[in-house]
Amino acid sequence: MVSAQPAAYVDPFVGTDGMGHTFPGACVPMGSIQLSPDTDIVPHNINGIYQNRTYDYCAGYRHSDSTIVGFSHRHLSGTGHSDLGDILIMPVTGPVRLDGYKSRFSHDTETASPGLYEVTLADYGIRARLTATKRVGVHQYEYPSEEAQHIILDLTHSIYGYDGKVCRATLRVENDTLVTGFRLTDGWARTNYTYFAISFSKPIRDYGYKDRHPSSYGGFWRRFDIGHNFPDMAGRDIVSWFSFDEGEPLTVKVAISAVDAAGAVRNLQAEGAGTFDELAAKAAAAWDKELGRFEVEGTESEKTMFYTSIYHTLIHPSVYMDVDGKYRGVDGNIHEADGFTNYTIFSLWDTYRAEHPFLGLFWPDENSDMIRSMVEHWKQNAVGMLPVWSLMGNENWCMSGYHAVPVLADAIVKGTYKGSVEEALAAMAATSKVRIYEGLGFYMDHGYVPLDESGTAASTTLEYSYDDWTIHAAALKTGNKELAGEYGRRAMNYANVYDTSIGYARPRYADGSFKEQFDIDQTYGEGFIEGNSRNFSFHVPQDVNGLMKLMGGEKQFLKKLENLFAMDLAPEYYADNEDIEKECLVGGYVHGNEPSHHVPYLFAWTSKPWLTQYWVREIINRMYREGIDGLGGNDDCGQMSAWYLFSAMGFYPVCPGTDQYVIGAPYLPYVKITLPGGNTLEIKAKGVSDRNRYVKRVRINGKPLDRRYVTQEDILQGGVWEFEMSARPSGNDRLRKPYSFSDNN
């Protein structure tokens, strides 16, 4: 029924064009290395000026490009901002050029599967194959026979590079098959240390480098011919070349460390042994092991979408630690992880919604270590906050809120966090009290973020308010009633930015007045972050009934909700907008960006729960497709994919911090999950189809489900869930509705 090699269903090209911002290269689950081709940024005509549309290149690769610049070792999957592209290697033949060494390629020669990427570089006739371990990128280059084999190692290359991004680089030839080095970059990761160790399968015959930005010092270096066969290279902008004898293919193994080059060498020794094919087989097996926890029935295309989505959820967060447990903390210091694996790449504004709940459910140990990493980040962070966006031992402060808090709360409430819950709670509370953080001082004093202090005051208030509620929930779980009370009060702050006169959230000034000119459909400039009021006003997952009351009762609430999906959004609201393009809209609902991800599930609180079933299937059909442009928005480090996976299985964590998952409808007729403890869960939806998209009845291990949600416990006990599907909607009002804060207070 199911392939023993589920990795075969994964198509890494999904999302490599259009909005997905994914990369096709090689990695292993949650590995440090994402070894992938970087294509050439072609300047686009933007507003009459030819510019690099760097937004498209967040993952380094655009399927529409025709040239490859080289293969670099770290990439972000699905982000909307760019960095990394570290340690670029390009195999070349003929006379060595340190500029303009890129090559054309044809997609006909290109294949990708989990842990393996291959392409032919047309200009050189070189067949390139890439695979990876957790900390080592592995290249195999088959050159035309009789041709001397060169590689370019370009330490100036960077995704979203600019003059001065590389602060410093060094390169040492340790012996004739080992090179080590370092570069420090000032990018989205503000002070990013990348040490590396590179081994070659045959001896270096000849090598050299050029510093494109030579130092003012350096006179005494003339005692050597430093440009040629000089083993101790350094500079700001170094491009180097290495030559090898013709004949056998060249295998290059590149290990990375943030600690020092010795750490990279240890990583190389620990993980780099074996031939390319052996390592590629290991990488594929690692993916099969993780992907194999799921078995699905469906069309080939549906299986591709399902397994590709799991693949995308398991790229980030990524390990950020050497094999010996050392890592560089957010304080720049070298730490030793005590009993956990340190992770980075926490895109929390995105991933608190479904990615972390997904990992927490099916990879709870890894998710627990991620949380542990966040708590360490808190201890190391000068500002005293849990991560907002953790990138390579740096905080980049991307987006708003403090959404590590719901990730911690969710794991505490669900009992999956294995670290000190007390410490985690302390970190959450401390984070929520950093008065210098975007309007937070005013928010603490007055219950909302004022527009005077933040351009996204309304959405930030909504976000703080939800995050605060999760502290309430976690405190309750631990029996800390005082803390629960304090944050229960803050959880209601969302109401402070509701303008009952228009029935939507609206930013307020410090004097209490609402912003005057206001457009609920406008994404920018209206006090919301990457979303408009029409969508963002529903961002009260903790208190849907409270929100409903504010909006004037269920009828008004439903009207707004139904209209959101049914309406047409005028083109002026999404033209020239990076985050909202036509392709990611369902009516006025924006799936391509995160603030609305829970919104289709809010029908579960109303008398028309079947509308969730209707619209979720609609969203899947429109937003998730096989193919290079198969993602209707930035995958955002797995969040888009995790939304799909939950939704395809028939339930979704609308409010992380509860143990509830709101029922939608399975997209696929059969999913079998091997749960962390070894139990299995089968989810059956016989006959499900676009027509039979409605759920008539759910049986959990034979017993009819009397709620519109399932719990963590329901899932983890495993067994068989049977969804009885129907072509006609049904709304059984006797079913218990999901959690809503003000119902309990």
Place this chain on the structure above:
Amino acid sequence: MVSAQPAAYVDPFVGTDGMGHTFPGACVPMGSIQLSPDTDIVPHNINGIYQNRTYDYCAGYRHSDSTIVGFSHRHLSGTGHSDLGDILIMPVTGPVRLDGYKSRFSHDTETASPGLYEVTLADYGIRARLTATKRVGVHQYEYPSEEAQHIILDLTHSIYGYDGKVCRATLRVENDTLVTGFRLTDGWARTNYTYFAISFSKPIRDYGYKDRHPSSYGGFWRRFDIGHNFPDMAGRDIVSWFSFDEGEPLTVKVAISAVDAAGAVRNLQAEGAGTFDELAAKAAAAWDKELGRFEVEGTESEKTMFYTSIYHTLIHPSVYMDVDGKYRGVDGNIHEADGFTNYTIFSLWDTYRAEHPFLGLFWPDENSDMIRSMVEHWKQNAVGMLPVWSLMGNENWCMSGYHAVPVLADAIVKGTYKGSVEEALAAMAATSKVRIYEGLGFYMDHGYVPLDESGTAASTTLEYSYDDWTIHAAALKTGNKELAGEYGRRAMNYANVYDTSIGYARPRYADGSFKEQFDIDQTYGEGFIEGNSRNFSFHVPQDVNGLMKLMGGEKQFLKKLENLFAMDLAPEYYADNEDIEKECLVGGYVHGNEPSHHVPYLFAWTSKPWLTQYWVREIINRMYREGIDGLGGNDDCGQMSAWYLFSAMGFYPVCPGTDQYVIGAPYLPYVKITLPGGNTLEIKAKGVSDRNRYVKRVRINGKPLDRRYVTQEDILQGGVWEFEMSARPSGNDRLRKPYSFSDNN
């Protein structure tokens, strides 16, 4: 007879003007910290263009300047090239300016003694006091009462700074009295990591910073007011300010580490406890302890010169290691020193001559650890060489030869190296065989460095040849006859650059021909490094008799040697020359630079040994004076001072690698030395004076000395040496002459 506080005789201002390139600030013996004022570089008219004469500012301070820019934590003592000036702090009052915050000062308000420097900053009315521990710089600032107290912490400041020298800097406010940070610089130390931790004696009231070179990233930082009271600062060119309440003086303690900020904090905790006065007293006591090993009789001025010279020999090499034994190696990796203290600042072209022999004699444990550090440098160095010039975990390749080799050989021969002699010998041999190093491959094959490959081919051949001889000597000491034989042959290579037709060394091309146009008095462009052939030709300390034969016998040799001191060097040979100025000449002999330092002692191999006595006293009289311009050349990390000290005691290590010190004549009537083992050595020269400058007879513990040299053993057994002085020269030909290689082969 002698002060119990010999530090009181030290005048740190000696050499702070003229050629000395010393600094007046605070440090402890061989400490990591040299906390000293940096004065403002005033552009000079050089060749019609106003330029920064950076050569004058190698130590950051020029006595002739009238403004102080601030107080920075690391300085080079006596070098001829510039770097460091790390972590500059300037106390200011009034409105905070991040540019132009310098202050005028008067020397009337300035005092300096070992471990203590004080000055009044006239523009602010601030009394500044500086002291240091090994790893902590301590500032005390007394502000005018009623004035708010500010400091500027300028991470852009550097000695010999240029745009882009600072690659990256970070600054974290850990709490209201602790700041940590980091900067990476691309200077003479090519990739120099400086982490720091700064504690304040009172809470920071307010702070901020500016990045003079903001990054292309950084949009999300707008969630904060990052310029003001934001604790996580970073950038390329950061200038910051901190404000404190008025009232009590402000004490600032700055610890440095090359490992990480946590290492700096540990250094601060381990060494920084105590008030300013307590720490200043400790620093003075540390100096008294080391200086107190010597007791001297003489005028106040002579005592000042003697103790100041010891002071200058004990500034560098400097500890380069955290209190926990961690340090950054030349490979950029973090190492843990196993049973030794790691040192840096090895100016070996200078210091192999007298500085290391001086330390090896009186501070043998420290010198042994310095050698151990050099051996580790060899293991870590990509080029596979012992250090040439080690600077802050970097090799800067300054000057020529491989003069760590004689330092190691000298300690091996004298039995003072406590590490593995076998490993040291392996390091020495490996260093001498790095074919890519300045002409060394050709030298190994053909016996000389060709002018085709090196502009300093003749002197480099002489240097290699001597260095090789020391490998021979060390190998002999360990009984390795094969190695001794191999390097005995290389030791004779000096003869390959002697042109017997002119009787001087002369560079040759690869085809064997000598350079045609040739001027033995010209320092530059003639194949010699910072010396002319007239001086450098005598650089055969290992085989003075062999050289004598080459020169046509003793008569010719003596004629040249006598003439060297008696002649007048035409002004064209020293005008516009950084390394040779009129003030450092004695006839044609150049004392201000190192290649000739042993030359006045070569008379000991001739029938006129008294000429050594004559000229050494002459050199001391002319080149070593109290006062700001009291050094007749760059002190070169103690080499100039060590020459003086040996010479003033009456003996000099002409050929490190032998256990011999050639007898000159004491300059002072009485020196008493407490030797490392606890024995004492008294050197008496009753009645010595400019008139009574000649040695008639020497008695060692009552027994007449029958040689023109003393040995390591003679010195270490201690006792009493009596020099019988006379106004008339005497040359007793029955006295055994010192070592000469070809006499033994």
